[in-house]
Structures are given as C-alpha cells and as structure tokens.
Amino acid sequence: MKSDMEAYFHSVTLDSDACKGCTHCVKRCPTEAIRVRDGKAKIIKERCIDCGECIRVCPHHAKQAIFDPLSAIDAFPYKIALPAPALYGQFNNLDDVDILLEAIRMMGFDEVFEVARAAEIVSDATRHMMSGGMVVRPVISSACPAVLRLIQVRFPELIPHVLPLCAPIEVAARMAKREAAARTGRPAAEIGVVFISPCPAKVTAVKRPMGSKVSAVDAVVAVRDVYPKLIRLMKQVKAPEELASSGRMGLGWGSSGGEAAALLNDRYLAADGIENVIKVLEDLEDDKFTDLDFVELNACSAGCVGGVLNVENPYVAKAKLKRIRKYLPVSCNHIGDEVPREVKYDQMVEYQPVMELDADLGKAMEKMMRMQEIEASLPGLDCGSCGAPTCRALAEDVVRGFASEDDCIYRMREKLYAQKGEDEKK
Amino acid sequence: MHYVVPPDDFTRAGEASSAVKKTLKQIGMNPDVIRRVAIAMYEGEINMVIHAHGGEITVDVAPDRVDMVLADEGPGIADIERAMQAGYSTAPEEVRNLGFGAGMGLPNMKKYTDEMTVESTLGVGTTVRMSVFNHAG
Numbered sequence: 001m002k003s004d005m006e007a008y009f010h011s012v013t014l015d016s017d018a019c020k021g022c023t024h025c026v027k028r029c030p031t032e033a034i035r036v037r038d039g040k041a042k043i044i045k046e047r048c049i050d051c052g053e054c055i056r057v058c059p060h061h062a063k064q065a066i067f068d069p070l071s072a073i074d075a076f077p078y079k080i081a082l083p084a085p086a087l088y089g090q091f092n093n094l095d096d097v098d099i100l101l102e103a104i105r106m107m108g109f110d111e112v113f114e115v116a117r118a119a120e121i122v123s124d125a126t127r128h129m130m131s132g133g134m135v136v137r138p139v140i141s142s143a144c145p146a147v148l149r150l151i152q153v154r155f156p157e158l159i160p161h162v163l164p165l166c167a168p169i170e171v172a173a174r175m176a177k178r179e180a181a182a183r184t185g186r187p188a189a190e191i192g193v194v195f196i197s198p199c200p201a202k203v204t205a206v207k208r209p210m211g212s213k214v215s216a217v218d219a220v221v222a223v224r225d226v227y228p229k230l231i232r233l234m235k236q237v238k239a240p241e242e243l244a245s246s247g248r249m250g251l252g253w254g255s256s257g258g259e260a261a262a263l264l265n266d267r268y269l270a271a272d273g274i275e276n277v278i279k280v281l282e283d284l285e286d287d288k289f290t291d292l293d294f295v296e297l298n299a300c301s302a303g304c305v306g307g308v309l310n311v312e313n314p315y316v317a318k319a320k321l322k323r324i325r326k327y328l329p330v331s332c333n334h335i336g337d338e339v340p341r342e343v344k345y346d347q348m349v350e351y352q353p354v355m356e357l358d359a360d361l362g363k364a365m366e367k368m369m370r371m372q373e374i375e376a377s378l379p380g381l382d383c384g385s386c387g388a389p390t391c392r393a394l395a396e397d398v399v400r401g402f403a404s405e406d407d408c409i410y411r412m413r414e415k416l417y418a419q420k421g422e423d424e425k426k
Numbered sequence: 427m428h429y430v431v432p433p434d435d436f437t438r439a440g441e442a443s444s445a446v447k448k449t450l451k452q453i454g455m456n457p458d459v460i461r462r463v464a465i466a467m468y469e470g471e472i473n474m475v476i477h478a479h480g481g482e483i484t485v486d487v488a489p490d491r492v493d494m495v496l497a498d499e500g501p502g503i504a505d506i507e508r509a510m511q512a513g514y515s516t517a518p519e520e521v522r523n524l525g526f527g528a529g530m531g532l533p534n535m536k537k538y539t540d541e542m543t544v545e546s547t548l549g550v551g552t553t554v555r556m557s558v559f560n561h562a563g
Contacts, residue, residue, distance in 0.1 A: 356454035
C-alpha cells in the first residue's frame, strides 16, 4: 500500500452517490475543510486532518475511511499482527488477553506483537526525555496523528513542544520487524506487519508519516472489519498460549489519560474530543498554563477507544479496558540508559500554512479587509445553505475565488425581491 | 478591528484576543508576533473585566506592526509605576480565587510588546496603547 503515496493522501473520502449534500459534516469539521459544491460534499485536501468527525456525523454514511482488506497480508511470507490497545476493550467478559491474541493469530498471522508493548517503551522514553529536559515544556504528546496534523496546520508556535518520539504503532512495527528478522533469519522485505486500527487518522499516518519518511507498517485494517471474525475465533480458543507481554501502562494508552498517567508525574493534563483539544491548544498558545509538564491530547472522545472504526461505545470500551488492566503487571517493557533510535523521530514536524489567505502579507491583508466587508454584508446566520460552514467561511471562499456572494440564499432572495419590485413598476 | 469587552463576565474574557489571533493567522502574520499580541491583549482584556467593568479594544494591523488601544471608563490606576511592578495587585479576593490577580497583568503586557504607554485618570478611566513590531516583515 505504499506505492500510491501522494502529497495529500487522505483515508477519509466521500461516496458521491450516498452524499445528499446536507451540511452535517461541513459544520462539524474542525479545520473547515469541507464545502458542499454542486450538491456534494468536497474535502479541501490541504486542510483535512483525518480526524474522522465527518464519518461520525454523516447520517447517510457517505463519508468513509479507506483501509486495507485483511487479504493485504497475503503478499508477505511472514505475517505479524499489531493489535491496538483499544481493540482489547471491544469484547464482553474478556478476562484473559491471551484468548484475544490467540484468536488474532488464528486469522492467518505467524505472530502477534502488541502495540501496548511499544507504548510502554514510548512511555519509558518520554520519562527519560523529560527528566533530561530535552523538550520545551509543557511537552505535547505526539501519539494522536489527527492532533499532530492539527498542530501542523493551525498551531505553528506549539511545534517545538511536540514530543519528538514516534507513536507506539510505528515503534511497534519497527520492533516487530527487527525481532522477527533476528529470530527467523528472514530478510525484512519478507516480513509484513498489519495494524488493527481504531481510526482513519492512523491509516493516513502510515501512508504519509510525519515524524519519519516512510512507515514500517505495511497495511492497516479496521477494528470493525476483523471484529466478527475475532468473535467467532475467540470461541474456538481452548488453551491459549501465553502471548501477552504488556502491562497496565501499555494498555492504558487505549483511553484518554493513559499515556499521561504512565509518566508518573502529576503535573499533566489530558483532553479528549476534538473541540476540547482545540480549546487546550488555544490556551497553550497563549501561555495560560504555568504548572504543566505534559499535555496528552486525543482527537476522539474518551481517547482511542472513541475511534470511528471501533464497534463498542467508547465509554463502555473504556470501562472494559479498565477491568482487563486491573490484574496486569504495571509495565513489562523498558528501555536502557538511552532512548533507542527506533523510538525517535527521524525528522521534525513542519508548519504547513494552509489557512493563510495569501503567501504575501500585504496581499493577505487586502484580502482580509475585503473578507471582513463581505462578512459584514452577509446575514450572519451561519445556516450552511451556501455550502460553507459559516458566513465568514463563505466570505473567505469568495475572496479566494472559490465562491460567489450569490451563493448566499438570503442574498439571492433580496435580489429576487428587488427584481420583482422593479418588474411591477414597469 | 473593534471589540467591546463586556463587564464582569469572566467566561467571555479572551474572546477578543482569540478573534484577533484567528485573523492574524489567516493573513499569515509572523507566528511570534501573533503569540505576543495574543498574550498582551488577553492580559489587557482580563484587566478590563477585573478592574474596569469592561471596555473597548481597537486593533490596527499593518505588515510591519500591530497596534492595540484598550480603553475603559473604570476607576483609573492610582499609581501606574507600582502597577507595573510584577506581583503588585489590587484585585479583590474572589478574583484571586479564580486564579487571576497575580499582579502579572501589566508587567506581562509590557514584556510581550515593543511599545506600551498607560494613561490613567482616577475616576475617569484608563487607556493602554501597545504595539508589537514585525521585525521579519
């Protein structure tokens, strides 16, 4: 799946036939990246952060996520599955993690590598980097790819605060490949790793990574796609092998607050849900927090268990995850004295000024003046009938040359009445 | 740009600086300038709510500078020099309980801006003028 990489790949796409041209997604998008044009919702590619909010709210299921079919693993002689911590919270009465892991293996994998293992490594590495004072405080978690992309397009001043460590999924893929190559003697090209993902943003993060040039993950399947299969297979598991090798810290990453709690430092904040995340980022930008060391941000409510590719209600999944974690050891995976290379970013996240009106400051200011004039002349109802989320966004589109003031139906009505009045005079 | 800061409503304080921040981002202003303007203006807004029953803010943007005028008809500042000292505050107890009134408002405004003047007359009101320069522009 790496062959079709492009500058703005997105895992969130539109099924034009199913789209009715309503404005649910337009109004909900946190980066104002959707417009209804010619009766269909169009995604402005540069702005989309793949958070999946539009998938969540679309009443016609026209917004979809692209991911790989399970058959994608067939291309590799040696197959490894990477289950996300959020997956563990999807099942009823799961007391023994090994039953789940065994069932995953039975889907056709040679090996299962828990992402939670890598999460514990990342937690350890984060503690190490923070005690060394290597990142500007408060340190912002880099685990949620939708949040990372949001910072990249809307909060450039906060980029130096971003923890320059790869997300657990990336670390897991690297570790799994390295360990499997050493154990089996196979070349890396023969080893395929497949992530079982709770969200579309992770798909994008694999196809178009931010902290490295290429991702070590070979394919991404959706939790909801493998769920029915797993339910069936779990019933067949009699005496599972002892496969679980992560503790409560690693699995804790599946819900909001888990990553922060694993730092063993009380001076943290954990926010979840994209609106709340944006408010926290705004406040961070204004220096409103003075006593914080770490900020954990998850685009989905309740954290990764809230991802749109999951099956279970996010809060129910969170409760289930909590129960599973209860009798696990605290942490089973640790780094040595140094943060290993495979955990670190290869490249820093760069600002992408996609919201600017013009690359030239003077021209941008002229456009802003015109935009404010147009906005003042619009009714201010933010009704969405023109296809833009707000009157301000329509004004912006007009200035950018993508729309006309006549797209406003109230404007149109005024014109018609004026015309009618003139006709009657004649 | 012109904003009215409503009196005695902490939940709405910060709205004006937030709006200015959004506008400056959209015209592609230097991020460091945006940050300094946002912080200085936010502090000013909070001051207006705590001490002056609200007020009015006018912001002028040019490629090389952002000028802010914060005017209120509050009680005025008795000793401007003292008010400019870090840690000095006349904020009432209930405001301090909210985490405000640490005596860092005016000092921070001074710290984050390139020019700042304070004119105040007791019983008439206070006008703060601040400018942030865009050295890159």
